Amino acid sequence: MKFSFKNDYSEGCHPNILQALLQYNIDQQAGYGEDEYSLKAKALIKEKINNQNSEIFLISGGTQANLIVISSILKPYQCVISASTGHILNNETGAIEATGHKVLSIETEDGKLRPSDITPILENHRNIPHQVMPKLVYISNSTELGTIYKKQELEELSTFCKQNNLYLFMDGARLGHGLTSEISDLTLENVASLTDVFYLGGTKNGALIGEAVIINNPVLQEDFAFNVKQKGALLAKGRLLGIQFLELMKDNLYFDLAKHANQQAMKIKNAMKKKGVEFLSDTYTNQIFPILHRDLIAVLSEHFEFYIWKKTDDQFSAIRLITSWNTGDEAVDRFIEIIERELY
Template sequence: MYNFKNDYSEGAHPNILTKLIETNFVQQLGYGEDEYGIEAKEVLKEKIKNPHATIHFLSCGTQTNLIVISFLLRVHEAVISAKTGHISANETGSIEATGHKVIAVETEDGKLRPSDIQNALKEYALKPHVVKPRMVYISNSTEIGTIYTKSELEDLSSCCKTNNLLLYLDGARLGHALMAQNNDMTLADIARLTDIFYIGGTKNGALLGEAVIFSTPELAFDFEYVLKQKGAMLAKGRLLAIQFLELFRHDLYFDLAKHANTMAMKIVDAVQSKGFSFLTNSTTNQIFPILPKDVIQKLNENYLFYVWKEIDDDHAAIRLITSWATDEKNVDAFIADLRSL
């Protein structure tokens, strides 16, 4: 059985494991004061072209979202998200558990537009009887594989500034978005157009870890206190820092994301050649082909994947995810089985 359910089934890229072994007996200061963390932050600041950014390394995406959002919002403030957004659909109510409402917006493609923001602001205008929208949460790539263009993010950024809203970008799969064939943005564009974002390592070659970046350092004032209080400040912070240093020093991060996308697009071409359609127009490593249910049942004998959405009595959409480690021979085997059915 080959697993297309997620992009974190494997451990870590060998370069990272080698570097962890090489540095294993080198003594370092703890809690993010190690030399690898200092160097990794400088490398990332160069990549985003913002020498004044504040950067912290956390363990996972849900932890990052929970801590960042609850840190930045006051007790009466809320965050606007697409209904498909990770904080709305996949984090067990973690944001609401901190006392902050997630204002979920229906979208067709997982992406928020300025009109969605304006509608939410109108809906929650009866102050002080309703929560106050203060943050906009987006994901790139989105939870359904789509990506934002530069003009779309510019429009969102402008809308947020006009309405005094913070713009926070979940980058769990940011590498896949930036390496998509139709992408027109860079890391520097992301840093310029958002207030806070994070770069996901867990889903792109790291053992674990996310790098949260405050483009405006004033927003990060006292953030380290909250990290410590919430148990997110690792004594062995070097373990996260070394991984990001290895991923970004020579752009390995982008190479791995490009491979994952290339494997997904190979499956896309095969699905289209069979005359099947897709639930979303994804150009990243998450794809959602719509297939006959009998074909899905046969494929499930050799491959793991999620049946994402029922389309009708005879068809359903499945989710296939390729990763930095997906071997092309497994993709070719899946395509051969699909064609034979």
């Protein structure tokens, strides 16, 4: 069987989570997120972000989280700004547009948004009331290209959004990987203080399912629970999410798993760099995009699964490799062995 580098959710979940689900399986608990595990998990998250005033909602998946957050925040005539690589643009089947909100796209080389990228959008949408009103800036950390926001970048973006009456929403499907990157100077507490809303992704970092939506702006907290329920995201057995996030948050398991995934990706990246391989983007998370000759891609495809991300010319293409919390040394060493053999 081929080892998959296609994504970071091929495996089920970390054994601690499976054990906890089994251990507490027959306990009788309140429903709809009022169980003791969900309440403890939320309290632990508030402690880690150092904000007791934030409100936390446990949601089953990333697309669902994006859909509920954005459709709840925006009025019918308001829209969201996203990098062209944003998940809400390319991988959510038009879910945001289906709620009646336009997504304004900005081309960026590294998947990140900066104030200078957003300014032209604001300048071109002043024909009130004939155009949609930009109101929400959507970013991802790490981005869909594996890049991350440094602290100064997020501070500048946060300040810009406040000055222009925009909300800032961070998709945190891979936030653990972004924060534990070897070049990151951003903390979870920083993220909480600089965004209106963000979420901690569990699905791509050791959980069976689940994202923890964290609303920091008090204005946006009001009635949010109604939107969660109306859109089918309020699980009767909310304990299933609460148990998972309680396990992930205690003893820093969440960050240890993300750090492991990053380290495994960097082993592959560094080995490739020594052989002169170039990359589509310079990443330090669990996503890497090496540019390889089609013959080498064919050889690697005999042993591993991965996506061919972008054709760069007639002979070369960038592939995407993603490591996970469970990516072991055997698969990584085997991949490196083939690279070193073929690129002699």
